[in-house]
Amino acid sequence: MPFDFASPAGRRAWRAQLLAPIDEAKWERLTRELFAWQFARMPAYRRICEAHSVTPKNLGSWREIPAGPQQLFKREKLFAHSSARPGAIYETSGTTTGEPGRQHLLFPDIYRDVSVEGARRAGLFQRHVQFHFLTPSPAEAPRSSLSAMFGFWPKAAKQSGNRFWIKRGKFDLPRLRGVLAEQVKKGQAVAICGTAYSFVHLLDAWADLPLALPPGSWLLETGGFKGRSREISQIELYAELSRTFAVGRDAIWNEYGMTELSSQAYARGVGGRHQTPPWARVLICDPVSGKEVPPDRRGIVRWIDLANVDSVLAVQTLDLAERKADGFRLLGRMARTEPRGCSLGIEDLLSVK
Amino acid sequence: MTTRQRLNLLSRAYPRLFPRRELLRLLEEQLGQVDALDKWFRRPGSLTWSQVRAPGLVYHICAGNLAVSAQMSLGHGLLLGAMNVLKLPGDRDDLSTRREILDFIRGLPAPLRKLVKTERELDPALLRRAEVVIAFGSDATMASLRAQTVPAQKFIAHGHALSLLWLAEPERFGSKEARACAVDVLTYDQLGCLSPQAIYAPPGARISEIGGKLARALETAWRKMKRKPARPITVAARITEARDVAHGLGHRVWLPPTKHLGWTVIHDPKSAFRPSALHGIIYLRQASPAGLKRALASVAGKISTVGVAGKMNAASEKTFLDLGVTRFCAAGKMQFPPLTWHHDGRPVLAELVTWIDRET
Numbered sequence: 001m002p003f004d005f006a007s008p009a010g011r012r013a014w015r016a017q018l019l020a021p022i023d024e025a026k027w028e029r030l031t032r033e034l035f036a037w038q039f040a041r042m043p044a045y046r047r048i049c050e051a052h053s054v055t056p057k058n059l060g061s062w063r064e065i066p067a068g069p070q071q072l073f074k075r076e077k078l079f080a081h082s083s084a085r086p087g088a089i090y091e092t093s094g095t096t097t098g099e100p101g102r103q104h105l106l107f108p109d110i111y112r113d114v115s116v117e118g119a120r121r122a123g124l125f126q127r128h129v130q131f132h133f134l135t136p137s138p139a140e141a142p143r144s145s146l147s148a149m150f151g152f153w154p155k156a157a158k159q160s161g162n163r164f165w166i167k168r169g170k171f172d173l174p175r176l177r178g179v180l181a182e183q184v185k186k187g188q189a190v191a192i193c194g195t196a197y198s199f200v201h202l203l204d205a206w207a208d209l210p211l212a213l214p215p216g217s218w219l220l221e222t223g224g225f226k227g228r229s230r231e232i233s234q235i236e237l238y239a240e241l242s243r244t245f246a247v248g249r250d251a252i253w254n255e256y257g258m259t260e261l262s263s264q265a266y267a268r269g270v271g272g273r274h275q276t277p278p279w280a281r282v283l284i285c286d287p288v289s290g291k292e293v294p295p296d297r298r299g300i301v302r303w304i305d306l307a308n309v310d311s312v313l314a315v316q317t318l319d320l321a322e323r324k325a326d327g328f329r330l331l332g333r334m335a336r337t338e339p340r341g342c343s344l345g346i347e348d349l350l351s352v353k
Numbered sequence: 354m355t356t357r358q359r360l361n362l363l364s365r366a367y368p369r370l371f372p373r374r375e376l377l378r379l380l381e382e383q384l385g386q387v388d389a390l391d392k393w394f395r396r397p398g399s400l401t402w403s404q405v406r407a408p409g410l411v412y413h414i415c416a417g418n419l420a421v422s423a424q425m426s427l428g429h430g431l432l433l434g435a436m437n438v439l440k441l442p443g444d445r446d447d448l449s450t451r452r453e454i455l456d457f458i459r460g461l462p463a464p465l466r467k468l469v470k471t472e473r474e475l476d477p478a479l480l481r482r483a484e485v486v487i488a489f490g491s492d493a494t495m496a497s498l499r500a501q502t503v504p505a506q507k508f509i510a511h512g513h514a515l516s517l518l519w520l521a522e523p524e525r526f527g528s529k530e531a532r533a534c535a536v537d538v539l540t541y542d543q544l545g546c547l548s549p550q551a552i553y554a555p556p557g558a559r560i561s562e563i564g565g566k567l568a569r570a571l572e573t574a575w576r577k578m579k580r581k582p583a584r585p586i587t588v589a590a591r592i593t594e595a596r597d598v599a600h601g602l603g604h605r606v607w608l609p610p611t612k613h614l615g616w617t618v619i620h621d622p623k624s625a626f627r628p629s630a631l632h633g634i635i636y637l638r639q640a641s642p643a644g645l646k647r648a649l650a651s652v653a654g655k656i657s658t659v660g661v662a663g664k665m666n667a668a669s670e671k672t673f674l675d676l677g678v679t680r681f682c683a684a685g686k687m688q689f690p691p692l693t694w695h696h697d698g699r700p701v702l703a704e705l706v707t708w709i710d711r712e713t
Binding site: 044045047050051069071072075076286288300 | 584586587589590591592593594596597598600601602603606614
């Protein structure tokens with residue numbers, strides 16, 4: 001019997017399927033099911049599939065499922081429950097284009113569960129830590145999927161005393177420093193999580209004030225720079241973080257996710273391999289053929305995310321990566337910079353408005 | 354070396370880019386005389402004698418995506434006999450552009466080559482020593498460079514711009530017009546400020562027919578191209594993304610028969626301008642002269658050239674003028690302005706020089 005993605009019971013059943021072991025046959029079955037369901041309910045997605053001459057009826061393998069471009073989330077409401085009111089809407093920052101992409105979720109239940117379980121399975125919740133988030137809280141930024149995810153974590157990891165350190169648009173560095181210093185004194189391991197540019201901001205402020213974190217502490221950065229703050233390479237960022245907080249580079253994680261998806265991939269250390277949870281896969285594709293590239297070759301990242309039930313399970317990004325036997329190596333999140341030179345591009349258009 | 358000697362060397366080395374006759378016309382038109390840099394001359398109808406002094410040092414900041422703008426800019430500096438420093442595109446830019454600029458310099462005759470120096474990194478000290486700074490780039494780049502210059506320097510900023518095609522008589526849009534539009538779209542892979550990002554037609558135009566003719570012309574032109582532009586992963590990804598977005602939005606899309614990534618025609622039913630992902634992606638939109646003003650409001654003051662297919666009426670022309678357009682030309686000629694063109698509305702030579710007057 002097909003899943004009913006609109007009912008709480010149906011969603012619970014789907015969630016249970018995702019969190020249970022997934023072998024190849026089950027993966028194929030679940031991807032087909034979700035693809036057919038979304039194909040039937042989202043005209044915009046259906047049009048893309050038809051342009052690629054792929055329908056649920058003629059689908060050969062899950063690898064052939066056409067992906068919705070990330071950019072389309074900025075132009076069209078990709079929501080599989082057209083008559084229902086979304087229970088959560090998350091928006092991209094729109095930093096680079098001025099047009100936010102929107103992810104509409106019927107309920108945030110599946111997102112909550114997979115973002116917690118994905119982090120747990122990646123190994124983030126193995127030890128008792130006090131969380132510090134360099135973002136606004138979910139209450140302050142209800143449209144931020146990152147804040148929402150960070151909000152889910154402490155409860156799931158059975159931690160208390162977590163804090164969000166961006167309040168009313170201001171980074172409360174002095175208080176963060178005070179709380180961290182207290183925890184360091186007590187030998188309490190901490191986890192500091194934030195966007196790469198928030199870490200750069202923090203490093204700039206604490207350049208001459210290293211703070212050795214207790215053993216078991218870790219850092220998690222995400223999101224790239226998107227033209228904010230000063231831009232530094234991952235190698236430099238990790239070296240500076242390692243120096244400032246006296247943590248090994250293996251204690252620095254990168255979270256690779258996006259508002260348009262429900263699942264995330266994680267990597268440790270500089271140039272670490274990203275790995276997805278079992279209910280999501282990443283294909284590194286040749287944009288010309290649309291096919292997966294051979295191992296050790298570069299391509300663009302295409303996500304197949306079985307937790308993304310309310311919008312599109314397959315999302316095509318413009319992020320560059322190298323396919324590896326044990327995952328993929330993210331080479332760069334392609335900003336929406338248009339060709340530099342004299343031709344006016346999207347970024348400039350923003351400044352014109 | 355006299356102006357004429359430099360002119361001859363330049364036009365012999367690059368006759369297509371710098372035709373001799375056009376260089377002569379450029380000097381006459383903008384400096385009053387071909388030899389204005391070399392001797393005093395009496396200005397017509399005046400008792401004043403004048404001479405033109407070239408800048409000692411011109412600092413060119415090259416665009417990262419297109420070599421031709423740097424080549425033209427350098428050509429102007431060389432014609433004047435100035436010393437020229439070129440800040441080449443950095444490693445983050447398309448490296449083929451840097452290669453093309455360096456090849457161009459290598460192809461110059463030795464006496465001209467001596468007047469050129471290149472740099473990989475911006476040299477702030479040298480930048481401040483230049484009498485003239487010519488820069489191509491984004492508004493942010495311009496602001497940053499301007500902050501590094503001193504008031505006595507001439508700062509010529511060519512910020513980002515875009516261009517459009519206007520189908521003034523869509524009912525007469527035949528294969529000849531389609532061919533002309535295809536040339537404009539495919540030349541320089543749409544990367545220059547003279548490249549059209551969209552084709553606008555008045556309401557009532559038969560878009561389906563126009564799109565079909567354009568698609569056929571683009572395919573023919575693409576097949577004939579000897580050096581087809583590269584489609585590295587990043588470019589290919591942008592093209593396929595633009596196509597999929599258009600499919601998703603339900604726009605009509607014309608693709609090459611083999612779906613290669615050379616060109617794409619997309620009919621956007623909304624008239625408001627949105628930038629193209631370039632690389633052969635051209636949008637077809639409709640707007641009346643009054644509607645054009647609204648449709649292009651977001652890029653007013655940033656439109657360089659309007660290529661016109663057919664005969665433009667006064668109302669349309671006024672609309673474009675109100676939007677700050679600085680050049681109109683026939684479709685098919687957008688990428689090939691005469692040397693006497695006023696780049697961004699400014700005289701390319703006259704703005705670099707200093708006039709010395711001797712009153713009698």
